[in-house]
Amino acid sequence: MNEQIKQIIGDSIAVKQQLLSDEAMMTKINSISDLIVDAFRAGKKILFCGNGGSAADAQHLAAELSGRFYFDRDALPAEALHVNTSYLTAIANDYSFEVAYARYIKGVGHTGDILVGLSTSGNSTNIIEAFKAAKEKGMITIGFTGASGGKLKEFSDHLFNVPSTVTPRIQESHIMLGHIICQLVEERYFNPKN
Ligand SMILES: O=C(CO)[C@@H](O)[C@H](O)[C@H](O)[C@H](O)COP(=O)(O)O
Numbered sequence: 001m002n003e004q005i006k007q008i009i010g011d012s013i014a015v016k017q018q019l020l021s022d023e024a025m026m027t028k029i030n031s032i033s034d035l036i037v038d039a040f041r042a043g044k045k046i047l048f049c050g051n052g053g054s055a056a057d058a059q060h061l062a063a064e065l066s067g068r069f070y071f072d073r074d075a076l077p078a079e080a081l082h083v084n085t086s087y088l089t090a091i092a093n094d095y096s097f098e099v100a101y102a103r104y105i106k107g108v109g110h111t112g113d114i115l116v117g118l119s120t121s122g123n124s125t126n127i128i129e130a131f132k133a134a135k136e137k138g139m140i141t142i143g144f145t146g147a148s149g150g151k152l153k154e155f156s157d158h159l160f161n162v163p164s165t166v167t168p169r170i171q172e173s174h175i176m177l178g179h180i181i182c183q184l185v186e187e188r189y190f191n192p193k194n
């Protein structure tokens with residue numbers, strides 16, 4: 001029993017250890033954080049989307065920015081696309097779940113806005129459709145996926161493909177990467193004097 005638990009924790013650490021030793025990953029985290037800061041300075045917003053646990057990650061990360069993270073400061077324009085359940089259930093019921101996020105992007109997306117999609121497989125159709133709609137709107141797309149990147153790779157301007165094929169292990173690294181980016185964005189945008 002304890003061995004199984006240790007195995008799972010070890011597997012999660014091993015994925016993060018790979019990220020830790022990936023210098024290109026450090027560079028990418030830095031440059032994406034700057035890209036998001038630049039977008040906010042230009043009056044743009046960031047949207048997040050995902051399914052299941054990744055929907056939870058999407059709203060978690062959006063709230064770090066729209067709320068507060070490490071210190072008190074003004075809100076940043078960030079939201080997750082699934083949080084309006086009346087919208088989501090109506091569109092899923094009247095059209096299809098596949099188009100729910102894409103339709104929202106068509107309504108609110110503008111050139112230079114950023115769309116972050118979290119999909120461990122990289123193959124969730126509603127996320128891919130959202131990325132296609134975002135590209136048509138001139139938005140910047142950032143994919144968070146598993147090792148292969150799946151179909152989302154093709155539609156991602158920037159890709160964080162975590163080196164694992166196991167959904168929960170990938171998600172655990174997604175939220176770590178997302179937290180790091182939110183911290184860097186908050187520090188760089190507000191430049192606290194401490
Ligand atoms: O949280 C988990 C598994 O850890 C699940 O809810 C998981 O997110 C769902 O099965 C998703 O539908 C998987 O979609 P995706 O990551 O392949 O886009």
Ligand SMILES: [Zn+2]
Nearest residue numbers: 052053168171
């Ligand atoms: Zn989960």
